[in-house]
Amino acid sequence: MDKVIIAEELTLSYNKDETIINQANFSVDSGSFTFITGASGSGKSTLLKSLYGAIKPKQGSLVVGGAQIKNISSKKLNFLRQHIGIVFQDYKLIKEWTIEKNVMLPLIIGGFQKSVSEQQVHKLLSHVKLNHQSGKYPLELSGGEQQRVAMARALSHNPILILADEPTGNLDDYSAELIWNLLEGANTQLKTTIIVVTHHIPENMKIPYKHLHIEFGTIYEVS
Amino acid sequence: MKSLKNHFSLILALFSILFAIQIFIINDRALEAYEQKLSSSYSMIVVSNVAISNDTFKTYSSNIEKVDILSADEIIKKLQENISQKNIELLKLSLPKFYRIHLKTFPTSYEVESLTKTLKKNSSITRVEDFSSNHDTVYKLLLLFKQITQLFTLVILLVTVLLIAKELRIWQFKHSERMNIMGLFGAPVWLRSAVLFRLALIDALIASFMAIFFFYGISMSTWTADQLSVIGIDITIFEWLSDGSILLGVAVLISILLASLIVVGYKEEV
Numbered sequence: 001m002d003k004v005i006i007a008e009e010l011t012l013s014y015n016k017d018e019t020i021i022n023q024a025n026f027s028v029d030s031g032s033f034t035f036i037t038g039a040s041g042s043g044k045s046t047l048l049k050s051l052y053g054a055i056k057p058k059q060g061s062l063v064v065g066g067a068q069i070k071n072i073s074s075k076k077l078n079f080l081r082q083h084i085g086i087v088f089q090d091y092k093l094i095k096e097w098t099i100e101k102n103v104m105l106p107l108i109i110g111g112f113q114k115s116v117s118e119q120q121v122h123k124l125l126s127h128v129k130l131n132h133q134s135g136k137y138p139l140e141l142s143g144g145e146q147q148r149v150a151m152a153r154a155l156s157h158n159p160i161l162i163l164a165d166e167p168t169g170n171l172d173d174y175s176a177e178l179i180w181n182l183l184e185g186a187n188t189q190l191k192t193t194i195i196v197v198t199h200h201i202p203e204n205m206k207i208p209y210k211h212l213h214i215e216f217g218t219i220y221e222v223s
Numbered sequence: 224m225k226s227l228k229n230h231f232s233l234i235l236a237l238f239s240i241l242f243a244i245q246i247f248i249i250n251d252r253a254l255e256a257y258e259q260k261l262s263s264s265y266s267m268i269v270v271s272n273v274a275i276s277n278d279t280f281k282t283y284s285s286n287i288e289k290v291d292i293l294s295a296d297e298i299i300k301k302l303q304e305n306i307s308q309k310n311i312e313l314l315k316l317s318l319p320k321f322y323r324i325h326l327k328t329f330p331t332s333y334e335v336e337s338l339t340k341t342l343k344k345n346s347s348i349t350r351v352e353d354f355s356s357n358h359d360t361v362y363k364l365l366l367l368f369k370q371i372t373q374l375f376t377l378v379i380l381l382v383t384v385l386l387i388a389k390e391l392r393i394w395q396f397k398h399s400e401r402m403n404i405m406g407l408f409g410a411p412v413w414l415r416s417a418v419l420f421r422l423a424l425i426d427a428l429i430a431s432f433m434a435i436f437f438f439y440g441i442s443m444s445t446w447t448a449d450q451l452s453v454i455g456i457d458i459t460i461f462e463w464l465s466d467g468s469i470l471l472g473v474a475v476l477i478s479i480l481l482a483s484l485i486v487v488g489y490k491e492e493v
Contacts, residue, residue, distance in 0.1 A: 052407065054491065074412075081409030094401050109410045153408075 002030040004161055004193045005051060009060035012043065012050050020046045022217035023060065028210070030160070031191040033184075035201050037222075038214035044197040047214065048165050051195065052084055053077045065160060082110055085154030085192075087164040091146040093138040099125070099149050100134040106157035124152040128182065144175025151182045155190075162186060164196045180205075230426060232393070236386040237430035237477060241470045243379035245438050248469070249460055250372040254365065256456040261361060262329035268293070269322040269342055270350040283341045286326045286334065293321035319349060332359050387481060394419070395485050403492045416486045423478035431474040435467050 005028040012021040020043040028034050038044045049055045050062060053069050062069040067080050085106070086092075093102045100121055101108075107117035125131040128148040130141075138146050147167060154162050164183065168176035180202050186192045188207060201211065211222040269275075280290045295318050299311055306314065330338070332355070339353045402415040441447055442460035451458065461467075 054407075078406075078409040078411050081407065084409075086407050092404050092407065094404055096401070105405065105410075106408045109405070109408050109414060 003027045003063075004030045004032075004065060005195075006063045007060070008062075010050075010057055010062050011059035012046055012055055013058045014046075014055075019058075019217055021050075021214070021219065024219040026212060026219055026221065028193060028195060030193055031187070032193055033187045033207055033209040034193075034195045034212060035209055036195065036197045036212045036214065037199065037201065040199075042214040043217060044214055045165055047219075048163055048195070048197050051161075051163055052081055052086060082106070082157070083160050085157070085159040085162040087147070087150050087154045087162065087167045089166040089169040091138070091143075091150045093146055093149060093153075095138055097137070098134065099130065099136055099138065099141070102138065102149055103152045103156050105153055106159075110157050112157075120156055121152075124156055128152045128178075142175075144171050144178070147171055147175060147179055148182070151179060155182075155186055155192075158190065159192060161193045161195070164194070166198055167196065168198070176202075230422075232386075233390050233423075233426045233478070233481075234430045234433070236383055236390055237427060237474050238433050239379060239383045239386065240477065241430060241434035241474060242437075243376050243383065244473060245434060245461070245466060245470060246379075247372065247376040248466060249458075250369075252458045253451075253456060254369055254372075256458045257454070258329040258365065260456060261365070262326055265326065265329060265354075265358065267324045267326075267335075267338070267342075267354070268350075268352040269324060269348055270352075271320045271322065271345070271348045273347045274320050275322065275345075275347070280322070280324065284326075284334075284338050286328060286330060286338070288325045288327040291323040291325070293323055295321065329362070329365075330358075332362055387477065391481055391484060394481070395488060398485060399489055399492070402489055406491055412486065415489075416482065419482045419485060420479070423482040424475065427474035427478035428471075431467075431471040434470050434474075435461075435463075438466070439463070 005026075007024055007026050010021060010024045011019060013019045024047075036044050036047060046055060050057060050069065051064055053064075053072055056072075057070045065080055065083060067076055072080070094105070097105075100118075103121045103124055104117050107120060112120075122131060122134070125134055128151055130145060130148055130152070133141060133145065138149065141149065147170075151167070154164075162183070167183070168179050171179065183194050183196065184205070184207055187194045201209075213220045213222050277290050281287050295315065298318070299315065302314070303311060335353050335355055335358055339351045339355075342348050342351045398419050401418065405415045438461040447460060
C-alpha cells in the first residue's frame, strides 16, 4: 500500500533546548484512518503542524505526499497544502467571509471555475446540513455549525489527506457525532487519508484505524 | 462596524496627508502669485551722469527685466517761467539721467544688496535707490509666512505618519489572521495579499475623492474668491487634472506602501 507519510528518526523542536518529538519512526498508509493521542503538551499538535509544513524537522526525515518537508520550498509547500484539508479545534474560519466563500477557499486557491466551485460548495453544504446558512458569517453560527463549515472546507477540493486537530474538542455530543460521521464518510467513500489528533478516540468507530500515542516525545503504535 | 471603523481610520489618515499636501500646494501657488505681484510693484531708481543703454543694464543682472527712463520734463516745466529757452536746453543736457529698473522676480535682500553694489561700480552712476528698508520688511514677512507654512505642513505630515504607523499595526493584526488561514490551504503570497491590496486601494480612492471634492468645493466657493481678491492675487485653488492626479497618486502610493509593509512583515503563525 502507498504511504502518504513516512517519518524516519523525526525530531521536532521549537528551540535548541527542548525536544518535542524525539527520533520518531512511523508511516501512514494511503486511504487509512489514524488517531494521534497523548496527554496535553505531549506534542500531538506539533506533530500535526509538521505534517503540513508549519514546523520543519530539526533532524531526521519527514515525507508527506512525496515531498520532503525538511527543505521544501515555499512554492512546493503551497502545492502540497493545496492537496491537504485541515480542520482545527478553533475552526479557523475567515470571519469577514460568508460561509459559502469560506468553504470555497481551497477551490479559489486551486483556481477552479466559479460555476464548478459553487456547485461543489452547495453539494458540501447540503452534506453538512448547512445549505440554508450559506450567506451567513461564521460568528452568526454555533460552534458545532462552524466546525461543520470547517469540515466542508477541508473536503471541498477532494484532498488526499485530511489533518484534524481535536476537531470535536469544543463541541457538544450531537455536533461531535456529526463530525466523526463526516470524517468516516470521507475515509470510506472518498478514500481520503485521515489523521486526527484527539484526547479520546470515539468508542463507536465503525471503521478500522491506526492509533499512534505520544509520550515523553516518543511515538508508539498502539495495537 | 469594527471593520468600518478600521477602514475609516485609514481613510482619515490618508485624507489628512492629502489635505496637508493640497494646502501646501495652494500656499505655494499663492506665495508665488504674491511674489510676482510684489516683483511687479518693486523697482530700483538709478541716477547716472551719462546715458546707459538697456543692454548695458542687463549685463549687471540676469534678473533685470526692463529699464524705464524717467523723464525730467516735469522738473524743467516748473523752471520754464524763470529760465530762458537756451538755458533750459543747457540744463537739459547737464541734468543727470534717471532710470527705473524692473526685475523679473521679487529679489532677496542679498540680491538687492548685490545689485546695488554692482551698479555703484559704474563710475557714471551717482546714486542707487533700492528702497531696501521697505523691501526687507516685505521680504522677511514673506519668508516668515513661507516657513510657517512649511512647518505646518511638516507637523501635519508627521502626525499623519504616526497615525499611519498605528494603522499599520491594526491592519497587521487584522489581516494576518486571514492571510494565515489562506496560507494553511496553500494560497501563494500574491493571493493572500490580494484582499489587502484591494482594500488599501479602495481606501486610497475614497480618501482621494473626498479630498478632491473637498478642495473643489472650496475652489468654487465665493468666500474663497473674495478672500483672494482682498489680497489681490488671482490663483486657481484646485486644478482638477494636475492636483487631482497628485492627490490620487500620493494616496495610492501610501496605501500600497502600507500593504507592502504588512506583507513583508507577515510571518506564518506556528
